[in-house]
Amino acid sequence: MTVPSNSPGADLFGEPVPLPPQRFEARLAGTLIADGAGFETRAVPSLSVTLEGVPGDRHAGHARPADSRVPWYPRGTPIRNARQLSIVAPDELAEIARRLGVPEVRPEWIGANLVIEGVSRLTRLPPGTRLHFAGGAALAVEGENAPCRHAGRAVGDHFPSQEELDLAFVRAAKGLRGLVAWVERAGDLLAGTGIDVRVPEQRLWTC
Incomplete structure (x- = not known):
């Protein structure tokens, strides 16, 4: 399947047109x-990271055990740890709070390691983006x-006065x-x- 040639996202041969790489400051x-x-994090002035992640952090390590996020491996199987750090954005946390009807959702409550400002739609940054x-x-x-x-x-x-926020969070976030x-x-x-x-060049994959 290819994108129709008259689609705005296709070239004359019907192939998806790649989005060019981008570079900007945050x-x-x-x-x-x-x-x-526990699960929560606490604020510190800085973090020194190694190739294993944040020393002393519960998510540090070259490998981690497979869990429900990777059901194609038996639970507990050692796999590469690509989840060494969790990153959030203040504007997205504010939107989650609005959807939940609560005053705020703080980064430490959900185990975040980094709070980044100045990136539009942070969660939508594509895999392979590098942060220097x-x-x-x-x-x-x-x-x-x-x-x-x-x-x-x-x-x-x-x-505690609001019930079933655990389920509501999954939808709102x-x-x-x-x-x-x-x-x-x-x-x-x-x-x-x-x-x-x-941000690397992005090209829609189609079969």
């Missing part, structure tokens, strides 16, 4: 770490962080939950500094 508004017993930080670190975006009831329960714990990424280059992530965002 800001690292916050850094957080999950170094406690002022402290020398570079992250590769693996893809969207699909919302789950676990994060929803964490939000619900802060609003779809397409807004942020991204997961892995460390491509070790270095420092300093809150308040700039980010060089490099």
Whole structure:
């Protein structure tokens, strides 16, 4: 199947026209770490990352056990850890809160490591996007962080008068939950500094 040749997204031969690569600046508004017993993170001034992720963070490591997000492997199978860091955007969290009818959804409640400002539709950044930080670190975006009831329960714990926020969160946060990424280059992530965002060429795959 190919895109019809009269489609705005196709060339004269019916092939999808690629979107050119982009490069722009953003800001690292916050850094957080999950170094406690629970799911939530806590704010810190900076993070030093290695190729295993954030030292001391619950998601650090070259490998991780397969879970419900990768049902094509038996649960517990060691697989490459492409979920070393969780990234969110303030405007998307505000929209989730609006949809849920709550005053706010804070990044630490849902286990975020990085809060990034200045990226339109952050969750929609394509896999393969590179984030280059002022402290020398570079992250590769693996893809969207699909919302789950676990994060929803964490939000619900802060609003006990509202029932079933765990399920409501899964619906409200779809397409807004942020991204997961892995460390491509070790270095420092300093809150308040700039980010060089490099989006690769995008080409729609069709069969």
